[in-house]
Amino acid sequence: xxxxxxxxxxxxxxxxxxxxxxxxxxxxxxxxxxxxxxxxxxxxxxxxxxxxxxxxxxxxxxxxxxxxxxxxxxxxxxxxxxxxxxxxxxxxxxxxxxxxxxxxxxxxxxxxxxxxxxxxxxxxxxxxxxxxxxxxxxxxxxxxxxxxxxxxxxxxxxxxxxxxxxxxxxxxxxxxxxxxxxxxxxxxxxxxxxxxxxxxxxxxxxxxxxxxxxxxxxxxxxxxxxxxxxxxxxxxxxxxxxxxxxxxxxxxxxxxxxxxxxxxxxxxxxxxxxxxxxxxxxxxxxxxxxxxxxxxxxxxxxxxxxxxxxxxxxxxxxxxxxxxxxxxxxxxxxxxxxxxxxxxx
Amino acid sequence: xxxxxxxxxxxxxxxxxxxxxxxxxxxxxxxxxxxxxxxxxxxxxxxxxxxxxxxxxxxxxxxxxxxxxxxxxxxxxxxxxxxxxxxxxxxxxxxxxxxxxxxxxxxxxxxxxxxxxxxxxxxxxxxxxxxxxxxxxxxxxxxxxxxxxxxxxxxxxxxxxxxxxxxxxxxxxxxxxxxxxxxxxxxxxxxxxxxxxxxxxxxxxxxxxxxxxxxxxxxxxxxxxxxxxxxxxxxxxxxxxxxxxxxxxxxxxxxxxxxxxxxxxxxxxxxxxxxxxxxxxxxxxxxxxxxxxxxxxxxxxxxxxxxxxxxxxxxxxxxxxxxxxxxxxxxxxxxxxxxxxxxxxxxxxxxxxxxxxxxxxxxxxxxxxxxxxxxxxxxxxxxxxxxxxxxxxxxxxxxxxxxxxxxxxxxxxxxxxxxxxxxxxxxxxxxxxxxxxxxxxxxxxxxxxxxxxxxxxxxxxxxxxxxxxxxxxxxxxxxxxxxxxxxxxxxxxxxxxxxxxxxxxxxxxxxxxxxxxxxxxxxxxxxxxxxxxxxxxxxxxxxxxxxxxxxxxxxxxxxxxxxxxxxxxxxxxxxxxxxxxxxxxxxxxxxxxxxxxxxxxxxxxxxxxxxxxxxxxxxxxxxxxxxxxxxxxxxxxx
Numbered sequence: 001x002x003x004x005x006x007x008x009x010x011x012x013x014x015x016x017x018x019x020x021x022x023x024x025x026x027x028x029x030x031x032x033x034x035x036x037x038x039x040x041x042x043x044x045x046x047x048x049x050x051x052x053x054x055x056x057x058x059x060x061x062x063x064x065x066x067x068x069x070x071x072x073x074x075x076x077x078x079x080x081x082x083x084x085x086x087x088x089x090x091x092x093x094x095x096x097x098x099x100x101x102x103x104x105x106x107x108x109x110x111x112x113x114x115x116x117x118x119x120x121x122x123x124x125x126x127x128x129x130x131x132x133x134x135x136x137x138x139x140x141x142x143x144x145x146x147x148x149x150x151x152x153x154x155x156x157x158x159x160x161x162x163x164x165x166x167x168x169x170x171x172x173x174x175x176x177x178x179x180x181x182x183x184x185x186x187x188x189x190x191x192x193x194x195x196x197x198x199x200x201x202x203x204x205x206x207x208x209x210x211x212x213x214x215x216x217x218x219x220x221x222x223x224x225x226x227x228x229x230x231x232x233x234x235x236x237x238x239x240x241x242x243x244x245x246x247x248x249x250x251x252x253x254x255x256x257x258x259x260x261x262x263x264x265x266x267x268x269x270x271x272x273x274x275x276x277x278x279x280x281x282x283x284x285x286x287x288x289x290x291x292x293x294x295x296x297x298x299x300x301x302x303x304x305x306x307x308x309x310x311x312x313x314x315x316x317x318x319x320x321x322x323x324x325x326x327x328x329x330x331x332x333x334x335x336x337x338x339x340x341x342x343x344x345x
Numbered sequence: 346x347x348x349x350x351x352x353x354x355x356x357x358x359x360x361x362x363x364x365x366x367x368x369x370x371x372x373x374x375x376x377x378x379x380x381x382x383x384x385x386x387x388x389x390x391x392x393x394x395x396x397x398x399x400x401x402x403x404x405x406x407x408x409x410x411x412x413x414x415x416x417x418x419x420x421x422x423x424x425x426x427x428x429x430x431x432x433x434x435x436x437x438x439x440x441x442x443x444x445x446x447x448x449x450x451x452x453x454x455x456x457x458x459x460x461x462x463x464x465x466x467x468x469x470x471x472x473x474x475x476x477x478x479x480x481x482x483x484x485x486x487x488x489x490x491x492x493x494x495x496x497x498x499x500x501x502x503x504x505x506x507x508x509x510x511x512x513x514x515x516x517x518x519x520x521x522x523x524x525x526x527x528x529x530x531x532x533x534x535x536x537x538x539x540x541x542x543x544x545x546x547x548x549x550x551x552x553x554x555x556x557x558x559x560x561x562x563x564x565x566x567x568x569x570x571x572x573x574x575x576x577x578x579x580x581x582x583x584x585x586x587x588x589x590x591x592x593x594x595x596x597x598x599x600x601x602x603x604x605x606x607x608x609x610x611x612x613x614x615x616x617x618x619x620x621x622x623x624x625x626x627x628x629x630x631x632x633x634x635x636x637x638x639x640x641x642x643x644x645x646x647x648x649x650x651x652x653x654x655x656x657x658x659x660x661x662x663x664x665x666x667x668x669x670x671x672x673x674x675x676x677x678x679x680x681x682x683x684x685x686x687x688x689x690x691x692x693x694x695x696x697x698x699x700x701x702x703x704x705x706x707x708x709x710x711x712x713x714x715x716x717x718x719x720x721x722x723x724x725x726x727x728x729x730x731x732x733x734x735x736x737x738x739x740x741x742x743x744x745x746x747x748x749x750x751x752x753x754x755x756x757x758x759x760x761x762x763x764x765x766x767x768x769x770x771x772x773x774x775x776x777x778x779x780x781x782x783x784x785x786x787x788x789x790x791x792x793x794x795x796x797x798x799x800x801x802x803x804x805x806x807x808x809x810x811x812x813x814x815x816x817x818x819x820x821x822x823x824x825x826x827x828x829x830x831x832x833x834x835x836x837x838x839x840x841x842x843x844x845x846x847x848x849x850x851x852x853x854x855x856x857x858x859x860x861x862x863x864x865x866x867x868x869x870x871x872x873x874x875x876x877x878x879x880x881x882x883x884x885x886x887x888x889x890x891x892x893x894x895x896x897x898x899x900x901x902x903x904x905x906x907x908x909x910x911x912x913x914x915x916x917x918x919x920x921x922x923x924x925x926x927x928x929x930x931x932x933x934x935x936x937x938x939x940x941x942x943x944x945x946x947x948x949x950x951x952x953x954x955x956x957x958x959x960x961x962x963x964x965x966x967x968x969x970x971x972x973x974x975x976x977x978x979x980x981x982x983x
Contacts, residue, residue, distance in 0.1 A: 094753035175689035340837030
């Protein structure tokens with residue numbers, strides 16, 4: 001047990017030193033890289049390591065007779081969470097989400113320190129000591145709080161109320177709700193039931209399973225499947241259409257959406273927000289193909305009223321592409337990202 | 346013996362007669378839908394010879410003879426949208442919400458009474474049986490006052506509809522005409538049963554008559570549930586209309602109108618939701634009484650009452666998220682745009698708030714259970730592991746509340762390099778969230794099991810093996826849930842939705858198998874000491890109040906979300922809302938309105954409780970029999 005706790009303590013110290021180094025820019029922030037694609041699990045794992053580390057550290061300090069009071073353990077852990085979220089995760093997490101995570105962590109700390117009566121007493125003790133002010137130090141602290149707290153509250157209020165020249169906060173919805181149907185080149189498509197006509201098997205029949213099986217799984221670092229290379233000129237059916245879609249994509253779309261379809265094209269950073277990242281699991285992977293068909297056809301102009309401003313500069317591609325070309329480019333987008341469109345089968 | 350049998354036969358006959366009389370109006374009313382289906386066709390045929398206009402059902406795609414008038418095309422003006430000098434939508438929102446709160450309460454509490462009365466009847470401990478019976482009686486007493494308020498609020502709601510939205514209400518009434526009187530008659534049946542059930546309590550407290558009394562509560566609850574199903578058909582029709590053609594003309598099949606795409610998911614969701622809500626309200630009542638109790642005896646009683654109400658509420662809370670998933674899945678399947686508006690679009694942020702509320706419910710429950718271990722000797726062995734449960738719960742919670750649509754300044758958006766974040770993007774979608782909520786629920790199950798064995802040590806010979814098996818089972822459950830959440834990113838979205846099934850199965854396996862195993866293991870277990878009812882921290886009682894507040898807040902929020910998803914439609918894609926309020930409120934306004942409704946409900950229910958306490962003061966002293974603190978608690982009370 002002691003060995004395990006010592007190991008935990010070691011991890012805790014190393015982790016804290018690393019984080020401290022990153023905060024003060026002594027250690028490069030990419031020393032332990034956060035790998036795109038694995039980042040969410042990596043973060044949770046790191047977090048678990050830190051918790052184990054803190055448990056070990058607390059145990060060791062207690063064994064050495066230098067136990068950290070429960071009050072400071074709680075405050076310290078909460079401060080760690082806030083600093084971790086601010087300095088460890090890159091790209092930076094918006095303040096609104098950090099605030100949510102921070103509040104939940106505070107609740108967690110409260111639940112931890114007050115789970116049993118004994119722990120709660122230990123946690124409250126320093127607060128009660130200051131309120132009681134039996135010693136000179138505590139009396140001094142009490143007076144200090146009496147002065148500092150109103151100043152802090154006042155400062156906070158001033159900061160909130162002070163007019164700022166920053167751009168206002170936006171609540172921009174990621175997926176606008178599509179209409180029930182859309183009219184493209186004179187034909188009406190019901191978005192709930194329409195299908196991509198190029199999702200066909202080698203016999204030319206609509207076959208979702210066949211096309212799914214040919215998707216090149218390269219999202220999250222997966223490798224291209226053998227015998228599924230759309231750039232092969234001999235291909236027929238689905239893979240041929242993927243290639244044609246790819247050609248259309250590289251002639252029209254990649255300037256903004258990027259070679260890797262990750263929204264970081266040549267012109268992408270001229271826009272705010274930058275174009276959609278199709279490799280993110282929250283975009284085309286969540287949607288039906290007909291949704292993409294509607295979005296590509298109508299562009300930013302065709303977005304519904306209820307969520308304005310959408311701030312999308314995508315042109316209505318129906319003015320430049322045929323219906324067939326739009327379907328093919330969608331086919332390519334799913335193939336390239338390794339995602340499957342949502343269906344209701 | 347003969348006399349007893351005769352009494353039983355007489356009792357059964359009396360019950361059957363009573364039920365028959367109560368249901369008579371409904372039976373009489375039943376032929377009318379059939380007439381509604383056939384007669385107009387016959388009339389039409391007579392009038393126009395062979396010229397019968399047919400329409401196509403918008404949902405079932407079946408052909409039917411047009412019976413009703415098309416949905417009115419309203420215009421903003423005093424004819425279709427008369428108004429006071431106030432936003433009509435806010436008034437109807439308020440009336441609807443309050444009616445729903447009380448409706449839910451009076452539907453849930455009789456189900457509680459049924460369960461508690463049943464527990465009292467089957468328990469062998471006479472003192473405990475008496476306490477259960479008294480508890481059930483206390484509940485129904487509260488319910489009686491609330492029932493009157495529900496009816497009053499129902500009246501206010503109808504008047505509000507008639508006054509502010511006459512065109513819409515007229516149309517809806519014309520569609521539901523064949524069942525509207527059944528709905529009204531159900532109220533009569535419900536009231537009659539409730540009064541007989543309440544006033545017959547003392548007369549039917551012994552022997553076989555008690556069973557008759559208990560079966561009356563079943564009748565009462567069946568009627569209540571049917572009543573709710575009918576009310577649900579209205580909102581189901583507004584969201585996913587069926588039984589009408591594209592112009593909104595009724596096609597003569599009332600079953601199509603009732604049984605819309607979302608009716609069944611709504612029914613299930615509401616039953617579970619009402620029960621959890623009812624439990625929360627009663628638990629908060631008990632918590633309030635506990636905090637204001639002057640004697641140890643009262644504290645013990647209300648501690649026990651709070652625990653029972655919480656346990657019942659949470660029993661229905663656990664399956665609630667799964668019912669919610671089913672409802673959302675059906676919404677998506679019905680209309681993609683509705684699903685996206687709800688969960689990825691305009692209303693997505695309200696779902697984040699909802700997830701936060703669900704998390705609060707589970708956190709409060711766990712916290713209460715951990716606190717409740719404080720009144721058991723021997724539970725210390727589990728208390729030191731609570732921090733690990735906190736870690737699991739919080740990780741699940743953090744993932745569960747991660748927004749997909751983030752609030753951020755343009756500068757933050759730029760720093761992030763687009764709307765998508767490599768961490769939040771993954772946490773913000775369903776695959777991870779499914780994992781998050783299942784981790785939360787599994788941890789709650791684990792807390793419950795720890796609580797159940799808090800003051801006990803298993804004496805079965807295979808106790809060690811049993812404990813290891815349970816530990817491994819839970820570890821495997823966590824691994825399976827988390828693994829499936831990650832695996833969800835590697836498969837198509839429609840299959841991913843299906844992954845929630847094995848996740849739920851894992852969670853439910855923990856619930857059922859581990860509960861069963863624990864019960865077997867704890868049979869004849871060595872007790873470290875009795876449960877010291879009343880000796881629980883005050884923090885636990887605030888957790889109960891938090892639980893109840895979160896329930897009421899969440900109900901109002903979900904009602905608003907469900908209603909708002911129709912956007913500018915009274916009846917989705919059939920009847921447009923042309924009033925000046927056919928827009929979606931800001932999140933802030935909605936939150937304020939919800940908070941107001943919650944506050945109003947809690948103030949008014951305090952009045953109901955006060956009325957209950959007035960009656961209690963006149964109750965015979967006998968009602969106080971059986972002091973919880975002095976009675977050893979059998980395992981059944983866990």
